[in-house]
Amino acid sequence: MSGPKYGKYGGQFVPEILMPALEELEEGYEKYRNDPEFLKELDYYLKDFAGRETPLYYAKNMSKKYGVKIYLKREDLVHGGAHKLNNTIGQALLAKYMGKTRLVAETGAGQHGTATAMAGTNMGFQTHVYMGAKDTVRQRMNVYRMELMGATVHPVESGSKTLKDAINEALRDWVSNVENTHYLIGSVVGPHPYPMMVRDFQSVIGNEVKQQILEKEGRYPDSIVACTGGGSNAMGIFHPFVEDKDVDLVAVEAGGSGMKCTEKAALHSASLSVGEDGVLQGARTRILQDKYGQILESSSVSAGLDYSGVGPELAYLADIGRITPRVANDDMALKAFHELSLMEGIIPALESSHAVAHVMEAAESGELGELVVINLSGRGDKDLEAVRKIDLGE
Template identity: 60%
Template sequence: MKITDASMTRFGRFGGQFVPETLMQPLKELAEAYSRLKVDPQFRGELSALLSNYAGRPTPLYLAKSLSRELSRKVYLKREDLLHGGAHKLNNVLGQALVAKTMGKTRLIAETGAGQHGVASAMVGANLGLDTEVYMGEVDIERQKMNVYRMELLGARVIPVRSGSRTLKDAINEAMRDWAGSYETTHYLMGTVAGPHPYPLMVRELQSIIGTEAREQILKAEGRLPDSVAACVGGGSNAMGIFSGFLQDEATKLIAVEAGGRGTSSGLKIADHGACLNLGEDGVLHGAMTKILQDPYGQILESYSLAAGLDYPGVGPELAHLVEVGRVTPAIADDGAALEGFRRLSVLEGIIPALESAHAVGFALKDPEALGEIAIINLSGRGDKDLATVMEHEGGEGI
């Protein structure tokens, strides 16, 4: 089954380049440079060395024995939380930053919600000697103070965004405005599989190392492919990263777990969730046609999730396409389910997951039958950054 055509700017009817004229030239230059460099042996060798010796790949595929006993099936965790920096984000930024440096760029800008992409951007900026500035909404700065400090410690400048909902959506808006006026010296490090072409394709390909490794590892461990692969979804880079290794294996169910937030049946005017694949409608956001949260007049709604990295009113266009053609199954885990996943994985396995990843764990706890006999959950990040948020949610009394 052919899912997408990698030579195209679209995934079915989703994707494209819906941007101001000022961004068309930098997008064209970026697409051409990436297309050339990704097959260049020297570039591939340098990226591979950094992924191995700096980032720490490959990451393990871990059989979570206690979680497996609780769910009465084998559950493996793809341990992206063990990557340098504590999340999958470094896979993408290493590749993009190397492209930028080869293009002669001297400055990186990025957006961040949970802070992990910002931290990864700051890391690669320090490593490659590039000035780095990170746009971050005021709401996210408050709930991710540790990651803000990490970015600044690594030499990056964190720029507060005070417009709109003051979260990830608005940070992306400001980063794109910056890039439109500075692209001659600046590269915009998009953190997810959203935005205009070539970002959805480029980020997915750079994150596909997760799926490539996971496929090889599960075949070695079990002698067969898994019945399911589950991952949390905000923009969708960790999900597309691991899904890419199994897209052509139709017997493997791909489960995209979105943020249900406070719940999805309240009927509130302001969205109480971030479940775009489940509840979104066609629309254009950040330069691409995709599924977004919007009101009857086409205005973007404010999303909500306890996990800052899932607090986004859109989703990557390739994921929207894969759901539409039936290859990816959308699911929802609300804040309560995510907190339960956070608690249970910590107690059962001695692994504290990021609140984002905890949504996929929470879904598994809620609906284990959906996983089949053998499942992989992509543990996209670690939970150190979320301890203060969880403690505050629990009234300061702990878990």
């Protein structure tokens, strides 16, 4: 166990057997993160394989309706349909430079698992993906995509059968195969150096926005809004703007269903808003837990936000007031899913729909300012079947 990395959050709260692997990973990342050959190859994959840079799109119809200028950072156009590939390319390439031959990963909505399968097969790895059994049902097409690309998908039947349980099983695999295996974590969670490393690989999002918004508007936005589960897309777009104090950073969590999202009991996946300090999957952060310290099951219409914790750096930034946590419930997200589809011809992932929903609700009050960027972290293809069933009352 080592100390915090983000105020009182972060650190390495793991069994002793994992410490050598974490030390090896930290040393490898420090060795290659600024290595010219590594960076050149990373840029090649991001451009020619992932399809970067992604557009910053002016949503003119929604802007007119809600009275603010709304831009969408189009991470839905990254190969595979989400921002996840930014990180999996970076970590897989690092694992290759470190001499690993096998990847293990966890996934919730399936986007990270798909992105891991893409990077893994492209770079010659054996790839094993752990996914909650509940998520394999609601995201079965992503399971098929992973299998098409040669990954072995392991349904996890324990616990709530969702993301946190998939992470536990992936960690068990890593413990058993540390010599040849890299554990490719999909969000800014887990023990150090993962939150830092994933944030760095995802910061390509915010770095692009900085240049693009200056070209289009001649200034930085008043607000940047991103959905937040573990928080990789949020940290990816927030991090380059953290020192720009005039830019408000808004992290929108999932409020679940059944009640108004102002009521604490309804905040089923909102660790930043109502979570308490604790240790989850190797790091100290804010988590959903009962009075005995047991992890509470999370709940959200979007599998990718269905998580009982949040990245430690996000918890720290919320503590110091640099980011503002907000909540959108299932009904709000579904409304935003339909509205963006109808008004702009862009079908968002249910995760991203939470960020869109908050902008729809908050724009009129003026709290977001006159110029807003939403990180559209993924496309909604994977959610079409689930939303259709909800629409039909099935």
